């Protein structure tokens with residue numbers, strides 16, 4: 001296949017499924033537009049929609065809190081917490097500690113808890129078990145190692161929501177800055193069958209305390225107890241730069257220089273493992289989303305992409321740290337980086353059925 005890059009964003013044929021129209025605009029630009037057009041904040045009655053949502057969340061509260069928020073210390077989740085307080089909600093904040101959080105992320109959380117007067121639970125995961133599952137994902141050579149974290153965060157939030165009789169998870173997922181994602185660049189995060197199959201094949205420990213949730217369990221809870229994850233930023237005109245400026249000014253929050261770089265592992269994964277082993281540069285999706293959101297010009301994005309994702313010295317020290325923490329030798333890690341990728345679908349998976357269900361769910365989520 002010959003190389004082609006979109007004339008509007010910076011997505012290119014490193015996504016094998018990308019397509020272009022006759023003027024050279026890509027399929028991701030089109031779907032970004034469609035998803036933004038559908039979102040509540042784009043409607044003429046956006047204000048009423050948000051007010052109705054907030055009223056519903058408050059009215060359905062059964063315990064001390066009316067919603068739960070997963071707080072990573074990153075921009076999106078921090079802004080969700082900030083907005084929740086502005087909207088008069090009573091959130092329970094949960095910070096998931098998987099052993100990889102950067103100091104700055106933890107500092108950001110401490111500042112927010114103080115300034116917003118948040119109640120915070122830190123959910124500390126059993127590191128030995130978590131590490132063993134992360135190691136299994138390396139051994140499986142699958143692309144979405146972050147699934148190990150993302151799945152557990154949602155499952156933990158779900159568990160805590162239940163304990164505290166909370167019906168709403170406020171998530172930082174949003175169409176303005178997170179619409180674009182090639183299918184092959186990540187896996188369905190709730191594919192518990194896939195996760196357990198990989199761990200069974202490559203892991204050394206049994207899964208005991210690592211939080212899990214199946215799609216059947218999620219569906220059951222949604223329909224039986226009205227449990228719901230709400231992408232609240234889709235109800236507001238969300239601009240990343242404005243959110244960062246607000247968080248800095250109001251909460252003394254600090255930026256850590258890169259999407260999801262609040263986690264040391266995520267930084268290494270996105271800036272080194274993905275490009276090196278999988279030929280994927282995730283900066284392309286983040287920058288393309290920002291271009292579509294009117295926050296970055298295509299010229300600036302292209303310049304950004306010319307820079308290496310890592311400086312030489314930071315790469316060397318991060319690589320050493322990551323290998324040591326995960327218990328891989330440098331030789332083992334090199335062999336991993338050079339080994340061919342394996343599809344998640346080469347292991348048992350219910351992602352295809354689940355994705356079909358999610359499509360139906362997406363259609364009804366704003367109703």
Ligand SMILES: [Zn+2]
Pocket residue numbers: 006007008009010011025026027028029030
């Ligand atoms: Zn495009």
